[in-house]
Amino acid sequence: MLRPAPNAASPNSQSNLVSPMKSPLLLALLPFLRWFPMTRVTLQADLIAGITVALVLVPQSMAYAQLAGLPVVYGLYASFVPVIIASLWGSSNQLHTGPVAMLSLMSAAAVLPLAAFGSKEFLQLSIMLALMVGVLRLLLGLLRLGIIANFLSSPVIIGFTNAAALIIGLSQLSKVLNVPFPRTDSFVVDLWTVIEQLPSSHLPTVLFALATVAIIVGTKKIAPKLPGVLLAVVLATLVSWLIGFERNQVVSVDAIQDPAARQLALDYASNARAIDALGRNTASIAQDIRELAKAKDNDRFGELALMEADLRVLNRDMEHRKLSNNERQVDLHRMRFEHAVTSDGQDIFFRRGQTPPGITADSHTWRISKVQDDNITFMGGGAVVGTIPAGLPQFHLPSFKLDFFWALLPSALVMALIGFMEATSISKAIAAQTKERVDTSKELIGQGLANIVGSFFSSFTVSGSFSRSAVAAKTGAKTGLFAIFSAIAVMLVLLYLTPLLYHLPQAVLAVIVMMAVFGLINIRALIRAWRIERQEAIAGLVTFAATLAMAPQLANGILLGGGLAIILWMLRTMKPRTTILGRDADGTLAGAAENNLPPLGKNFIAVRFDGSLNFVNASHFEDMLLEARMQNPQAKAVLVIGSGINAIDVSGEERLRDVIDTYRDNGIEIYFSSLKAQVYEALERGRLFDMLGRDHFFRTKERALIFMESTYDSDTLTA
Known part of the structure; x- marks a missing residue:
């Protein structure tokens, strides 16, 4: 409807026009009402x-x-x-x-x-x-x-x-x-055939x-x-019409005067009929197999196996015939013909250059574009949309x-x-x-x-x-x-x-x-x-290659690529980035190994874990802490800077308990800093604090480092 001019209707009429359309329920059912007025x-x-x-x-x-x-x-x-x-x-x-x-x-x-x-x-x-x-x-x-x-x-x-x-x-x-x-x-094979x-x-x-x-x-x-x-x-349509771009002749196969070409066309037609018959047979057998499988009759298991074997044989035969006819189709199209008309008005076609003397052929070059049953479609021009x-x-x-x-x-x-x-x-x-x-x-x-x-x-x-x-x-x-x-x-x-x-x-x-x-x-x-991110790029390249290789089944390419991307994501999730920290020249914390820095302390280790602690990577978390301890056997304590831990699940909490027990058995204390509220609350609900006192948790990494240095490295300067 058209909105009336400002003075053409009363305010009440305008209100009545718009208000029903603002109903959320009505807009949800008929979203096009938002177009009006x-x-x-x-x-x-x-x-x-x-x-x-x-x-x-x-x-x-x-x-x-x-x-x-x-x-x-x-x-x-x-x-x-x-x-x-x-x-x-x-x-x-x-x-x-x-x-x-x-x-x-x-x-x-x-x-x-x-x-x-x-x-x-x-x-x-x-x-x-x-x-x-x-x-x-x-x-x-x-x-x-x-x-x-x-x-x-x-x-x-x-x-x-x-x-x-x-x-x-x-x-x-x-x-x-x-x-x-x-x-x-x-x-790819089909495209190469076209290029040839x-x-x-x-x-x-x-x-x-x-x-x-x-x-x-x-x-x-x-x-x-x-x-x-x-x-x-x-x-293009106008020019095509003016020049008579389409020029087709449908004749019987007998109109081909070249014996080799005629036999090739007959072989194509015969094989096409065989392919159609095989298609009907395979569809019928496939239907019988589905019905027999639904019946779940063990006594007919041997019959089912024989039918499946027959189906495989027929499918192979059909594919072989299709490939053969593809080759025949290309060979027929490569041939060039001249068109002539007999004295009694019959259309006949000779291979180019083989028209007998005394027979006048037209000036066009003709090709075989279609073979169906015993009829041949000759094309003397180009292909158009048609009727x-x-x-x-x-x-x-x-x-x-x-x-x-x-x-x-x-x-x-x-x-x-x-x-x-x-x-x-x-x-x-x-x-x-x-x-x-x-x-x-x-x-x-x-x-x-x-x-x-x-x-x-x-x-x-x-x-x-x-x-x-x-x-x-x-x-x-x-x-x-x-x-x-x-x-x-x-x-x-x-x-x-x-x-x-x-x-x-x-x-x-x-x-x-x-x-x-x-x-x-x-x-x-x-x-x-x-x-x-090279892993994601590899997934994209694999998708590209797989889609090309599996074409025309495009769905298979993206399913393969999508599956690979998910697997690579899971691998990254299973092994999140973990770093033993050192202090850079400007005072900032950085990865010790990556930046060739000494650890933060002589008798303690500071480790950053960048990932949620869950059943997927809990084992990696434990392995990371144990490996850090092996690299620094003199350490008496480990500080986990947990600002990158967004969540923790039951498996992660249980593995955390195992790590604490293992460390304490070896006389090593474990501390945490910078935990997010949701992680801290999850540990509190799991009563981890009954096992590890609240004094082992620090709100910020700065306070945690001051404590670690004063407690375990008292001979070093306080940060």
């Missing part, structure tokens, strides 16, 4: 920001849909309902939710091992994954468990982001070159890609207010296949956390400028609802977008209404403008993805981490 200035700012963001959203969403392994229209679906839901129930006024590069690639990587690329089941599992991610995020938000994301350290996130950005960007290289991109279990095909790249496609880069970069430098991405899309179904996404229940739930769960959890951290970091970065307060739990709820509701409208996994949110903030978005305006723009595209996108070159979308994700690579952050 609105002014015309706010509404105008949101409208402009929404239209500007939509100009970036439409091409980005189509590109990210392809990255997720889905038709481009599903990117537009994911940019409609989820955008509205996230804006209504999110916490940030400038955060824009929708398809993002990283989660799109992770979605494809998670689903690809379970379903054939481009199949109906692949689509269903992608939408099911969005539902799972949404439920996980919603639960994390409702339980206020966003703190879980803190288990992934900054270097781990940076290492993962750098690797994922490289993988995402380089995965688009095949579209820039217009060559096949075989998909196996190793991204550089001589077979399609020059006009490469020129479209280079022109897109020039337009986007040039616009940013010359006219930064213009939407360079949209300008590149419009110009995009018009109309809005329909409401339908997402398919939930319990058989695939556990297989998708690890990826769903990682995607939920990664997407949450991405959205939160974006929100906080913008909030630092707008002074807006961001509630991470509410943001989790908004992101969760967006994915859940979106899955009922054919959406794959979505999250907060840094680039679009930055555009929104830069163009002056005031409330989340700007995102709804951008969704309305997508709705208009779906209803009326999809035919105009038919001739958009695929290479243009590939470049949009590459330029977006390569900007996420941050090498300096890892260098800085190396300078600050």
Whole structure:
């Protein structure tokens, strides 16, 4: 609603308008009420920001849909309902939710091992994954468990982001070159296959890609207010239409006049049918194995073992056939053909340079782009987006296949956390400028609802977008209404403008993805981490290497890196820094060994322990004190400066008693100084003072040192 002019309504009417919206309960249930009442200035700012963001959203969403392994229209679906839901129930006024590069690639990587690329089941599992991610995020938000994301350290996130950005960007290289991109279990191997095909790249496609880069970069430098991405899309689509960039012919395999090429295509088709049959068989056997395992029938244990052995054999056969067909696909694409038409109007194709005399071939060079059953698709130009179904996404229940739930769960959890951290970091970065307060739990709820509701409208996994949110903030978005305006723009595209996108070159979308994700690579952050804490930097580097090595299974890389970071943290916690102290020339206390200083006293030792005393490091604490005693056998007392001990647990207190007993048996007294209140109170509750008098505890280290020197080193000067 619009706020009336100051003289247009009475104070009472204004009060009645605002007061219900200030109810904490109502704001918690309907957080978008904070947008109201609105002014015309706010509404105008949101409208402009929404239209500007939509100009970036439409091409980005189509590109990210392809990255997720889905038709481009599903990117537009994911940019409609989820955008509205996230804006209504999110916490940030400038955060824009929708398809993002990283989660799109992770979605494809998670689903690809379970379903054939481009199949109906692949689509269903992608939408099911969005539902799972949404439920996980919603639960994390409702339980206020966003703190879980803190288990992934900054270097781990940076290492993962750098690797994922490289993988995402380089995965688009095949579209820039217009060559096949075989998909196996190793991204590095697949990428090398693409690089080997550089001589077979399609020059006009490469020129479209280079022109897109020039337009986007040039616009940013010359006219930064213009939407360079949209300008590149419009110009490339127009040029593609004018020159007839797409030029396809679908013929039967018999149209190939070269016997070797025809046989290779037939072998590919035959092997593809065998792969499909093996896929159905393995899925059926896997289902039988799950049902038999649930039955827990010991009498059928041998049958279960045989079925598992059969499944392994079939899977190996299927993988071998897939690799063979990948090689055939590349070999078929390398071949060049000439197109001719017979006297009776039949299309035929000869290997380039082998067209018989008397037959006139056209001037175009043709390549085999697709083999399906007995039909061959020849490409005489470049790849374009093609037909995009018009109309809005329909409401339908997402398919939930319990058989695939556990297989998708690890990826769903990682995607939920990664997407949450991405959205939160974006929100906080913008909030630092707008002074807006961001509630991470509410943001989790908004992101969760967006994915859940979106899955009922054919959406794959979505999250907060840094680039679009930055555009929104830069163009002056005031409330989340700007995102709804951008969704309305997508709705208009779906209803009326999809035919105009038919001739958009695929290479243009590939470049949009590459330029977006390569900007996420941050090498300096890892260098800085190396300078600050090398163990954390190693965890980041391991995450980077593991993510690259394990791609396309990106979730495995970050899980490995996150696990390593936690292990290294535990090792540091188990062995906190402990130092025997000496006095520097300027009178300050410092580590004796590190600074080549003599101990503080002749007959006593001063030790500083920097860490909480708990079950993890209690043994290290005891070992440290015993080692200090061995290094200084003449010492009659030990002073523990405990300013760095933040807490003590039962194990720590018990180990402390053991140390006191051991020292006293050897005629050595132990003293403490500078203990924090919570530690002192814990020792008091444990009645340690019944064992060790209160005169062994000093409030400050200065008083403790005066006492130690006067008592045990009476021949030295008092500090």
